[in-house]
Amino acid sequence: MDLFLNLVASGLVIGSIYGIIAIAFAIIFKTTGVLNFAQGEVMMLVAYTSWSLATSLALPFWLLVPVTILAAALIGVVIEFVFIRPMSGQPVFSIVMVTIGLAITLRSLIIMIWGPDAAPFDASVEGGLIEIGPVVLFTEQLFALLLFCAVSAAVYLFFRFTRIGIAMRATAMDETSALLMGVDVRRISSLAWAIAAVVSGLAGVAFAVMFARAPDMWFQGLQSFPAAILGGLDSPLGSGAGGLIIGVIAALSEGYIGHGLKEISGFIVIIIVLMIRPYGLFGEKELERV
Amino acid sequence: MRTRHFVETYEKHVSLSHNPVTWSWALVLVLALAQLPMVASSYVLSLATTVGIAAIGAIGLNILTGSTGLISLGQAGFLASGCYTTGLLIADYNWPPELALLMAGVVPALLSLLVGVPSLRLKGLYLAITTMAFSFIVTHFLLYAEGITHGPYGVRVEDLNFLGLDLATTRGLYTLVLVTAILVTLMALNILRTRVGRAFTAIRDHDIAARVMGISLVRYKLVAFMVSSFFVGIAGGLMAFQFRFINVDIFNVLLSIEALAMVIVGGLGSVAGAIMGAVFIVLLPEATREALDLLPTGVNNMLSTYIYEIRGLLTGLTIIIMLRIKPQGLVGLWRDVQRYWTQWPLSK
Secondary structure, three states, X not given: OHHHHHHHHHHHHHHHHHHHHHHHHHHHXXXXXXXXXXXXXXXXXXXXXXXXXXXXXXXXXXXXXXXXXXXXXXXXXXXXXXXXXHHOOOOHHHHHXXXXXXXXXXXXXXXXXXXXXXXXXXXXXXXXXXXXXXXXXXXXXXXXXXXXXXXHHHHHHHHHHOHHHHHHHHHHHXXXXXXXXXXXXXXXXXXXXXXXXXXXXXXXXXXXXXXXXXXXXXXXXXHOHHHHHHHOOOOHHHHHHHHHHHHHHHHHHHHHOOOOHHHHHHHHHHHHHHHHOOOOOOOOOOOOOO | OOOOOOOOOHHHXXXXXXXXXXXXXXXXXXXXXXXXXXXXXXXXXXXXXXXXXXXXXXXXXXXHHHHOOOOOOOHHHHHHHHHHHHHHHHHHHOOOHHHHHHHHHXXXXXXXXXXXXXXXXXXXXXXXXXXXXXXXXXXXXXXXXXXXXXXXXXXXXXXXXXXXXXOOOHHHHHHHHHHHHHHHHHXXXXXXXXXXXXXXXXXXXXXXXXXXXXOOHHHHHHHHHHHHHHHHHHHHHHHHHHHOEEOHHHOOHHHHHHHHHHHHHHOOOOHHHHHHHHHHHHHHHHHHHHHHHHOOHHHHHHHHOOHHHHHHHHHHHHHXXXXXXXXOHHHHHHHHHHHHHHHOOOOO
């Protein structure tokens, strides 16, 4: 039972990272219809930038977070402006291909700038073990869980109550009507990229603090696809919940069934889920006109 | 002035090319490629072999992604299953290489039904992710089912004799790849001009409309998957002959993305485009290496430690730039040049 609870806890921790990245996927997909294959790389870029800020400027953690958020927003806006904006009007297929190209470009650039070696992210929350009943967690792991809750709440409140959030939902629903109602649709796209970069960047920092700032961090982006699909690509909160589910399934299958299943259990789950519900568990079924 | 635009009968419409000039140039190209072993060094020859294998794989992927519009990020999975089928049949079961290469096409074609069946309900991005999931599952199986696949130890394939060709020599391998590539090209061209190929295009352009016109989506999507992965699997089988030692490490996500890059850069939906894209993407890192040698030694040494990253960077940037400035790909560029010269001096 202790093993089970500890597996569930570590699954929730890694699942919250998947969940946050999946929320970032869903934000961009919901507003622009593009699945951003470069989200993992954006996350990595933000985490590396934050690492550089933390080590070279020796910023304390409470200051590092807002600075990272600013940097991430800037990164998101710049990437959208340089790579995605010029593609507007092209078929979604082409834009998705651009994000695939962007993914390997960013990945290579990051390794060329920061080098191929991993480095510990030391600007961490005060380390230590926390015991909750039989479950033992590091402070850093608890931080990831708290971050997930905070991000989910913030995203929910943002889309539900703020003016910009409602404008973004309106754009997602019907771009032309939103335009007629006075929404600056072009700005919405860059805003979506900025928010996604911030959200996934925070996940990147949490991940780097837990493990290390390493050149294979982008793989977390691919690992989060099952989460986004499971929850439905057009539902940010559903995607977040999908992340937790995938994380727990991964940890349990690794612990009870076999070594190496952690990487692929999520993919097995989504193949099965997509066979039964092609639009994810919480996604909306699309009706198509011809 | 050559026009080539006037087609009067349906036979001419569906024929591969009704222009004898095209046929004669194709013949010249094939003859020139057949003479390559006489003149080229073994380095150039092995590079040409790599290009040929990549072209076969790209033609296969292009049938699925370019012609039928089903995005696949699972190329590495199909290549791996073809490669391991050939390798294991030869190494563990002593099959003749001719049959083993054929099975390299058959096994991925059957496996593709696993992805093909969910694809009937999935569209676009969901399908891309399913195929990627398939590729992860295949490599996982190859790595952990040690009893069947030798797992992390890899498979060794040696001393092969394919219909009298000695595959240990670069020349023998090159000949085999060239002949296979020509056969695959002809098969793909012929599939695409028949009813099946037109059904693929109709599904790509609008699948619901295609169904209304009487095209069975179930049947033709599955056929597209099987044909595509048959060709890709054959490319995988040839990879087993080329590497002689097969390891699961090379069948990663980057390989799938490079395959997609070949199809995009060459031009979606065109067999000639797939071949051009394969040539371009395979030769890009080689050309870069040559270019780096021209730089001063200090810069060169610094950059050569990141040769793998530079390769990724160039592939990525090529995809982005090509989609931005020439979505029709190299084959579109080629058509523009052709049009310019045939209409000269009236061309704009």
